[in-house]
Amino acid sequence: xxxxxxxxxxxxxxxxxxxxxxxxxxxxxxxxxxxxxxxxxxxxxxxxxxxxxxxxxxxxxxxxxxxxxxxxxxxxxxxxxxxxxxxxxxxxxxxxxxxxxxxxxxxxxxxxxxxxxxxxxxxxxxxxxxxxxxxxxxxxxxxxxxxxxxxxxxxxxxxxxxxxxxxxxxxxxxxxxxxxxxxxxxxxxxxxxxxxxxxxxxxxxxxxxxxxxxxxxxxxxxxxxxxxxxxxxxxxxxxxxxxxxxxxxxxxxxxxxxxxxxxxxxxxxxxxxxxxxxxxxxxxxxxxxxxxxxxxxxxxxxxxxxxxxxxxxxxxxxxxxxxxxxxxxxxxxxxxxxxxxxxxxxxxxxxxxxxxxxxxxxxxxxxxxxxxxxxxxxxxxxxxxxxxxxxxxxxxxxxxxxx
Numbered sequence: 001x002x003x004x005x006x007x008x009x010x011x012x013x014x015x016x017x018x019x020x021x022x023x024x025x026x027x028x029x030x031x032x033x034x035x036x037x038x039x040x041x042x043x044x045x046x047x048x049x050x051x052x053x054x055x056x057x058x059x060x061x062x063x064x065x066x067x068x069x070x071x072x073x074x075x076x077x078x079x080x081x082x083x084x085x086x087x088x089x090x091x092x093x094x095x096x097x098x099x100x101x102x103x104x105x106x107x108x109x110x111x112x113x114x115x116x117x118x119x120x121x122x123x124x125x126x127x128x129x130x131x132x133x134x135x136x137x138x139x140x141x142x143x144x145x146x147x148x149x150x151x152x153x154x155x156x157x158x159x160x161x162x163x164x165x166x167x168x169x170x171x172x173x174x175x176x177x178x179x180x181x182x183x184x185x186x187x188x189x190x191x192x193x194x195x196x197x198x199x200x201x202x203x204x205x206x207x208x209x210x211x212x213x214x215x216x217x218x219x220x221x222x223x224x225x226x227x228x229x230x231x232x233x234x235x236x237x238x239x240x241x242x243x244x245x246x247x248x249x250x251x252x253x254x255x256x257x258x259x260x261x262x263x264x265x266x267x268x269x270x271x272x273x274x275x276x277x278x279x280x281x282x283x284x285x286x287x288x289x290x291x292x293x294x295x296x297x298x299x300x301x302x303x304x305x306x307x308x309x310x311x312x313x314x315x316x317x318x319x320x321x322x323x324x325x326x327x328x329x330x331x332x333x334x335x336x337x338x339x340x341x342x343x344x345x346x347x348x349x350x351x352x353x354x355x356x357x358x359x360x361x362x363x364x365x366x367x368x369x370x371x372x373x374x375x376x377x378x379x380x381x382x383x384x385x386x387x388x389x390x391x392x393x394x395x396x397x398x399x400x401x402x403x
Contacts, residue, residue: 081395082388083313085346087353088306091389092382093140094133101145102132102152109153114212116160131155133393137386138274141379143283150224151281153217154233155274158240160210166244177248181241187214189234225280228288236273243269254325262332267301270308271387276300278379286376295366296373302359303380307387309352314391316345356384
């Protein structure tokens with residue numbers, strides 16, 4: 001069944017005030033996940049679509065009318081260890097039982113439908129990755145478990161492409177990365193050809209577990225998303241693969257980019273495809289003309305970049321221990337500023353925090369323009385907060401809190 005499409009909405013008007021700072025002052029504090037970010041009357045208000053009630057505040061996405069009230073935010077597990085000074089408000093929902101159910105269904109899909117990780121140790125790695133908890137944390141307004149599963153399958157498929165085509169331990173090589181990723185894109189953006197070559201293409205997809213996974217995950221996603229939402233995801237994945245190629249180029253030559261170049265790379269090689277699923281998983285659609293608005297795009301980019309720099313910080317020790325050439329925001333800062341990795345780590349925390357605050361300013365401005373847009377940026381905020389909690393909860397297994 002396709003996700004319901006809300007009523008027609010007008011284009012975004014200018015928010016009250018002439019800058020994000022003015023908007024922030026008018027609307028009050030803008031902490032993500034708090035009740036303090038509320039609607040202020042805009043100079044040019046836009047009527048709410050009849051099917052979408054105005055949310056009480058911009059950073060807790062409202063449930064669809066037929067859904068029960070969301071669970072109260074749960075206390076993070078005792079194993080959760082946050083990086084000191086890293087700013088990100090708490091996640092809205094952390095449901096271990098629901099996460100375990102998603103994980104169990106993921107294993108069944110991976111083993112029985114796509115043959116992704118048939119070996120026991122790889123199966124254990126899939127469970128240990130805990131994608132179920134990730135999507136439960138990041139999508140507290142999900143319609144139900146089928147929508148969570150759609151997000152989880154795509155997440156696992158994206159990781160499989162990264163593993164098999166970009167990581168040396170799985171056979172990925174920099175000189176073949178671009179060609180492999182072009183084929184991977186065709187798993188979600190089908191090739192259109194004469195029957196003979198289309199049959200060859202389908203056989204090629206069927207021959208590789210990562211390609212089977214992305215094709216299957218996309219099929220499930222398209223069953224609940226609108227065509228526009230599916231097209232949006234394809235575009236985001238193409239940008240992701242562009243970022244993979246940029247990273248591969250630097251790694252193959254063992255070249256550390258400048259900080260500004262790295263941040264450009266990270267704007268493509270980031271978690272954006274996951275964040276822009278927020279309306280699909282929530283069972284509604286942010287229309288294409290609203291999604292394309294530069295202010296919405298800025299909010300998407302800032303939240304995606306902050307979420308990915310969070311990963312840089314939590315994964316630094318693991319990457320250093322690998323002994324291979326790698327780079328991340330702390331390492332490029334250390335190289336450019338000729339400082340210790342400890343000092344660069346603190347500077348990277350400051351960059352992350354500044355990006356989150358910029359997102360909050362943009363969210364404050366957008367939340368006053370249109371309730372459907374407010375609901376979408378709430379989803380971005382929830383994803384960013386859930387992502388941080390997932391990383392903090394994996395300290396000691398996948399991640400660490402200092403260099």
